[in-house]
Amino acid sequence: MKLKDKVAFVTGAASGIGRKIAETFAREGARVVIADLNQEAALETAAQLCAAGHDALGVAVDVSSEAQVDAAVGRAVAHFGGLDVLVSNAGIQIVKPVDAFGFDEWKRMLSIHLDGAFLTTRAALRHMYASGRGGSVIYMGSVHSKEASLLKAPYVTAKHGLIGLAKVVAKEGAPHGVRANVICPGFVRTPLVDKQIPEQARTLGISEDDVVRKVMLKETVDGEFTTLEDVAEVALMFAAFPSNALTGQSMVVSHGWFMQ
Ligand code: NAD
Numbered sequence: 001m002k003l004k005d006k007v008a009f010v011t012g013a014a015s016g017i018g019r020k021i022a023e024t025f026a027r028e029g030a031r032v033v034i035a036d037l038n039q040e041a042a043l044e045t046a047a048q049l050c051a052a053g054h055d056a057l058g059v060a061v062d063v064s065s066e067a068q069v070d071a072a073v074g075r076a077v078a079h080f081g082g083l084d085v086l087v088s089n090a091g092i093q094i095v096k097p098v099d100a101f102g103f104d105e106w107k108r109m110l111s112i113h114l115d116g117a118f119l120t121t122r123a124a125l126r127h128m129y130a131s132g133r134g135g136s137v138i139y140m141g142s143v144h145s146k147e148a149s150l151l152k153a154p155y156v157t158a159k160h161g162l163i164g165l166a167k168v169v170a171k172e173g174a175p176h177g178v179r180a181n182v183i184c185p186g187f188v189r190t191p192l193v194d195k196q197i198p199e200q201a202r203t204l205g206i207s208e209d210d211v212v213r214k215v216m217l218k219e220t221v222d223g224e225f226t227t228l229e230d231v232a233e234v235a236l237m238f239a240a241f242p243s244n245a246l247t248g249q250s251m252v253v254s255h256g257w258f259m260q
Pocket of ligand 1: 011012013014015016017018035036037038061062063064089090091092112140141142143184185186187188189190191192193
């Protein structure tokens with residue numbers, strides 16, 4: 001078991017990628033906090049993990065709220081007696097051309113993706129530094145941390161920004177044994193992507209099948225979606241890596257869509 005008795009706080013863990021990461025970490029012995037805006041789904045996910053013999057806690061949190069994040073992380077630390085891994089994963093998508101974006105939509109995107117990453121990082125670091133146990137901070141970036149696509153200005157901006165945050169946390173966290181890294185997945189079939197397919201088809205004036213084949217998977221080496229398992233295995237590697245040798249990095253897992 002690679003994460004035996006570690007405590008992992010995973011945001012957006014009631015669905016998609018976050019949920020798979022929480023399940024994978026639990027399988028590897030971690031006690032997991034299912035932190036999500038969707039309270040009902042967070043509690044249900046935690047209950048299912050507990051029913052399967054794991055140790056999990058569901059907490060409702062809006063990652064863009066300073067008070068809610070501090071309270072949720074504090075509750076997790078009190079419940080499990082510490083915090084070793086943060087996965088800052090919660091996210092949404094809004095697609096439209098720059099000239100059509102509302103300022104409120106722009107701010108909402110940056111607030112969830114960037115304020116959420118900052119707030120959860122700050123709360124986690126305070127506990128990690130105080131405990132002296134070190135830790136691992138993992139950000140859910142995207143190929144869009146490296147590359148641009150049509151219709152995704154705030155998403156691409158925010159995902160690029162996460163790499164900057166991770167590099168600073170890697171430098172500041174090193175003396176405390178805290179590592180920070182970014183996972184950059186290609187397209188994964190989750191509710192976030194399923195919602196985009198008809199939206200992009202409408203905006204680009206093409207069929208949904210063409211959105212998948214000619215937009216989303218066009219640049220991959222094999223026309224395949226990245227899977228939840230692929231992303232969760234990279235998260236496990238970052239979480240379990242034993243030293244500061246692997247810090248400040250971003251790893252692209254995208255079927256070759258983007259090659260470093
Ligand atoms: P998803 O929609 O399946 O899950 C996202 C979860 O985040 C949901 O449970 C939702 O309730 C939660 N959430 C949304 N806003 C929140 C908030 N303010 N506070 C707390 N929780 C909130 O999406 P997913 O595809 O699993 O995406 C997870 C992350 O992976 C996102 O950051 C996304 O940008 C990133 N990502 C996804 C893909 C993909 O193709 N699916 C690719 C690259 C990166």
